[in-house]
Amino acid sequence: xxxxxxxxxxxxxxxxxxxxxxxxxxxxxxxxxxxxxxxxxxxxxxxxxxxxxxxxxxxxxxxxxxxxxxxxxxxxxxxxxxxxxxxxxxxxxxxxxxxxxxxxxxxxxxxxxxxxxxxxxxxxxxxxxxxxxxxxxxxxxxxxxxxxxxxxxxxxxxxxxxxxxxxxxxxxxxxxxxxxxxxxxxxxxxxxxxxxxxxxxxxxxxxxxxxxxxxxxxxxxxxxxxxxxxxxxxxxxxxxxxxxxxxxxxxxxxxxxxxxxxxxxxxxxxxxxxxx
Ligand SMILES: Nc1ncnc2c1ncn2[C@@H]1O[C@H](COP(=O)(O)OP(=O)(O)OP(=O)(O)O)[C@@H](O)[C@H]1O
Numbered sequence: 001x002x003x004x005x006x007x008x009x010x011x012x013x014x015x016x017x018x019x020x021x022x023x024x025x026x027x028x029x030x031x032x033x034x035x036x037x038x039x040x041x042x043x044x045x046x047x048x049x050x051x052x053x054x055x056x057x058x059x060x061x062x063x064x065x066x067x068x069x070x071x072x073x074x075x076x077x078x079x080x081x082x083x084x085x086x087x088x089x090x091x092x093x094x095x096x097x098x099x100x101x102x103x104x105x106x107x108x109x110x111x112x113x114x115x116x117x118x119x120x121x122x123x124x125x126x127x128x129x130x131x132x133x134x135x136x137x138x139x140x141x142x143x144x145x146x147x148x149x150x151x152x153x154x155x156x157x158x159x160x161x162x163x164x165x166x167x168x169x170x171x172x173x174x175x176x177x178x179x180x181x182x183x184x185x186x187x188x189x190x191x192x193x194x195x196x197x198x199x200x201x202x203x204x205x206x207x208x209x210x211x212x213x214x215x216x217x218x219x220x221x222x223x224x225x226x227x228x229x230x231x232x233x234x235x236x237x238x239x240x241x242x243x244x245x246x247x248x249x250x251x252x253x254x255x256x257x258x259x260x261x262x263x264x265x266x267x268x269x270x271x272x273x274x275x276x
Pocket of ligand 1: 030031032037038039057058059060061062063064065212
């Protein structure tokens, strides 16, 4: 009897050992008229289905550039990025991005239409399913009552929720999140982190999440890639499985936090390893 063949995506889900996303020795550069900037230098990592994979590092280490490259907007000058075994050649609906900025929604469209928009301009789902899918995702993020509202009437947190619903509704292979909560106040940021974890518990989607907050990385991430300052190189990959809000005061959380701080700040003024 021959084994049933699986699509690359289905095969990746069937075997947790098959990465959904692979970056091999990825170097990224920008060439402007005045100079050439190396954003990352030979960065490698693997993201497995259901990972909440965090890229963590100081400002300018190339986190956003890596995300842009995975999204298909910035080809590597060296190395390869593959999604389900295929080289990334450009943007696609299998990788949806959530940004930090509150102005990522279309201001002239309602919340409902914002969430529906990528589905309407893509053939990923049958037309007849779109409305139901939008309603389902608005319900998931608690914004059903605001379906007809326009973005300018929403708070920052609500706008980010809409952006997350819009990206999730496409059911991408990887959800790309570029400091999605960085512009929110501390309280709303916590709420949104908790909400993301709740949504993840529901469907275990794959997330590639960029942050420069060590605490956020430990709360949100299952695996953390620590990058050195500019140009970004891999310092370490850490397992943060099982950590969350409940573990903020635990020895394991403190130990990982201290290790990351040492990696990022050792030798800098004001940093002493004994402080931990
Ligand atoms: N469009 C661009 N043109 C030229 N240089 C750029 C461009 N975008 C980013 N860079 C440079 O590439 C390097 C990496 O930038 P990137 O935004 O990826 O870092 P980051 O780690 O995401 O930083 P931050 O946390 O501040 O957003 C920086 O030196 C930055 O100045």
